[in-house]
Amino acid sequence: MTGLTVELPEGIERGFSAARQIADAVLLEGYVLYPYRASAAKNRLRWQFGVLVPPEYTRQGGEHSHQRTECVMEARQEDRLAVELRFLRVQRRTVERATAGGGFESVERLELADRVLVEWDEGVEERIELLVPVDELTGAGVQREFRLPGVGGTELVPDEQGGAVGRLVRRREQVDGLVRLRIEELPGPYRAQRLTAEVENVSAWTPRRKAGREEALARSLVSAHLLLGLEHGRFVSATDPPEWARPAVERCRNDRTWPVLAGPDGGYQVMLSSPIILEDHPRIAPESLGTLYDATEIDEILALRTAALTEDEKREARGTDDRAGAVIDLAESMPPEVLERLHGAVRGLREITGAGADSEQPWWDPGVDPDVDPERDQVLVDGRHVGAGSRVLLRPGRRRTDAQDLFLDGRTAVVEAVLHDVDGSVHLAVTVEDDPGADLWRAQGRFRYFQPDEVTPLEEP
Incomplete structure (x- = not known):
């Protein structure tokens, strides 16, 4: 058939x-x-x-x-x-x-x-x-x-x-x-x-x-x-x-x-x-005016870079494919006010109320939220409370994108803070034990971050 x-x-x-x-x-x-x-x-x-x-x-x-x-x-x-x-x-x-x-x-x-x-x-x-x-x-x-x-x-x-x-x-x-x-x-x-x-x-x-x-x-x-x-x-x-x-x-x-x-x-x-x-x-993002054959989140950079191609490069693109030629024409004909629309969009807003509503600090700063205290908060891991001062065994998961953290598998660390991000996830800021630079990292507020399911508690805080 x-x-x-x-x-x-x-x-x-x-x-x-x-x-x-x-x-x-x-x-x-x-x-x-x-x-x-x-x-x-x-x-x-x-x-x-x-x-x-x-x-x-x-x-x-x-x-x-x-x-x-x-x-x-x-x-x-x-x-x-x-x-x-x-x-x-x-x-x-x-x-x-x-x-x-x-x-x-x-x-x-x-x-x-x-x-x-x-x-x-x-x-x-x-x-x-x-x-x-x-x-x-x-x-x-x-x-x-x-x-x-x-x-x-x-x-x-x-x-x-x-x-x-x-x-x-x-x-x-x-x-x-x-x-x-x-x-x-x-x-x-x-x-x-x-x-x-x-x-x-x-x-x-x-x-x-x-x-x-x-x-x-x-x-x-x-x-x-x-x-x-x-x-x-x-x-x-x-x-x-x-x-x-x-x-x-x-x-x-x-x-x-x-x-x-x-x-x-x-x-x-x-x-x-x-x-x-x-x-x-x-x-599809409503700001996108045409198909660039890539993620719509980068329409702006693609449009700018396409417009910056040399004339010889544009000739080759137009001869490669009719769809590629349409992209070149789109980038060349895009007026500034349309390009400006690609520079980001707010999809939703929420009202900030409470202690942080009139604060000069940004809404995402933990210091604005009185219910969050990174140095005192605790999280339950394997039935035990883990917070600042707790010793843990690091077991980084495979889902992590930082390959260097895999070298820390099996090392022990000290929890410095329990952090909550804007998406509701919990992260543990730690310093690795036996790291000669641990004091310097701590003084600068620079830590390594792991999720609760990537550590094993060693002792009660």
Whole structure:
């Protein structure tokens, strides 16, 4: 069967439309990175997320050929499930120069007045859409196969006089895949189901000797992810489920996917199964004016650095990819007042009351809060109170990002203060025993910091 498309119910289409903005960001995450040129080192190893390769490449020790999503939903009677599989298909683009005899010859670069054309792998968006009655998903469920045939074409590159100075040759290989859907009724007083959605690349592929990743990518599903929607029912959050659903959610198995709620206005009818970790109801920053193919938090610096590229660098970026050219145009056309909007935004405010409301000290300073005293506060660790003066054994966890702290594993230390941060977390400020510089560190108020679960009390304070 070739690619599948269906007409979605109005309610589901409205939910999918609201979710597609963040889904597009997932689809093109890392597509082309600053400085947006094919010659840049970071753009030579591409397609990092949600890549489903042909099974043969998996057998050779490559990446995976399938992904699996499980989530809990509450479908109503005669409900329907809509599924939209979205991914990029790699389109190989080569460059040819016109010859004196009227033919064309392959070249690595084709210099033009406004751009420099080079070989490049473009990404073409593909969608596979399904609409299935929930009643059909019980038992063995349903399986839908799809085939996207190989296609090719050429595009003449005109010169200033209207003649052909060269041409671009594009080719997409055939890609075959399937989508499996099934549900399992969950026990309990609530009518809930566990939905399993699997996507698999089943493309036949006979690799050449010593075939590498680039050859496999031509028959891969890139940045593959799912939009799931219920016509009348609702999905249960996988990150913050209600208590009645927590055991069922914890038993869900997700391989290379992360399902999050993505419906409009905080709704529950749409689930986005993403190859990158997101929070429920993720949103694109409203200040972001275009896709820079990177985190929206650094739109300002990317816009400034893109505008500062040399003309030759901009020519190469424009010739690398149409999407890269759009980034260059966006950075060049951005007025100062729009750029200023990217300089940070306050998402929420809270009123400061009590002793610190009229203080000249900042609200985050512990000295403002009379309920916090770092030198007297204590925290319970392994059933024992730990505070300033306590001796502890350091056991830094693997989640820490400071690799140097791992060298302190097994050392003893003295707690100097118990600190509470603005997020409600507790940290222990310590000095390491037998450290010849401990007195100097203490005099300067410089300590090492560990969380309570990374220490073991040695004695009562």
